[in-house]
Amino acid sequence: MRFHKAELFFFLLMGLVGLGGAFSWLAYSAATGGAVVGGVDTAGKFAFMAAVLAALSVVCGLFLIFPIMSRGLRERGKLQKMTESLSIRSQSLEHAAVTDGLTGMYNRRYFDDALTEYLAAFGRIDKPIGMAILDLDHFKAINDSHGHDVGDEVLRQVADCLQIFTRYHDVVARLGGEEFAILSPNITERQLYNLSDRIRQAVAELNIRNGNVTLKVxxxxxxxxxxxxxxxxxxxxxxxxxxxxAKRQGRNRVCAA
Incomplete structure (x- = not known):
């Protein structure tokens, strides 16, 4: 298990504080016992060591731990402002021109514009961006067997699943046909995989009714x-x-680069 630099400095600080406390206790014990070694006051020696360790603890906190905490808070603030700025800009776009009429999601045009902006914006602050492309399995067979009205209902319910599981600053779009996409900033590969797999499971649990028939997708x-x-x-x-x-391996699965 690898520790972050801030965690190592924290352990160092705790060690210094612990040693300082131990020397303070020894100084107190020596003072109350009146111990003298070689003509030198033992309590004074212990008190001096406690003072040195206290000073080192202050230096460790001020020059090692505090800068890391401060930098992390500033980066978080920048990320939040960037996300809010991008969200405000997205709201100012013409709604009809960037929205898919069937599902109410963003369309391919909006997705492409957002992708360009996100790469530029999050690239400047060196934060990761994840992309997930999702495609319904055997969707043509649903249209052919049950009609396009049922196919449209399937698309709407799948779109609802994507909206439910994604974050407010994720860009979720229908790229066309039965293909959807998620653009998710500040996310790790494991987090993106878990998100996509939860969506996959939720879609598999959908029950789309067509008369007396219940469809599974x-x-x-x-x-x-x-x-x-x-x-x-x-x-x-x-x-x-x-x-x-993912399609080649049998469908209904998530594959990552």
């Missing part, structure tokens, strides 16, 4: 984390390649 997903230098199109191609791999 599944979704496959491909994931990729931005490497910090590739274009939006390159990031999309990597995620799409993993989607193809």
């Amino acid at each position: 599944t979704v496959s997903a491909g994931l990729a984390i931005w490497n910090g230098s590739e274009s939006g199109e390159e990031l999309y191609r990597r995620a799409d390649k993993q989607l193809y791999e």
Whole structure:
């Protein structure tokens, strides 16, 4: 298990404080016992060591731990402001031009614009961005067997699943047909995988009724984390390649680059 630098400094501080407390106790014990060794007051020696350790604890806190905490808080503030700014800008776009009429989600045009903005914005603060491409399995068979009205209802319910599980600053869009996408900033590969797999499970649990028939649907997903230098199109191609791999492995699964 690897510790963060701040955790190591914290353990160092706790060690110094502990040693300082031990020497303070020894100084107190020596003073109350009147111990003298070689003509030197033992209590004074212990008190001096306690003072040195206290000073080292202050230095450790001020020059090692506090800068890390301060930097982390500033980065969190910048990230929050960036997210709020991007959210406000997204709300100012023409709603009809960037919204999918069937599901009420963002469309491909909005997704492409948001992808460009997110790569530029989060690239400046060196934060990761994840992309998930999701595609309904055997959707053509649903349209062919049950009609497009039922297919539309399937798309709407799947879209609801994506909206429920994603965060407010994630960009969730219907790219076209039965393909959806999630653009998720400040997320690790494991977190993106867990998010996508929860969506996959939720979709598999949907019950879409068509008269006396209950339909079950599944979704496959491909994931990729931005490497910090590739274009939006390159990031999309990597995620799409993993989607193809999920389909190849049997569908109803999540694959990551």
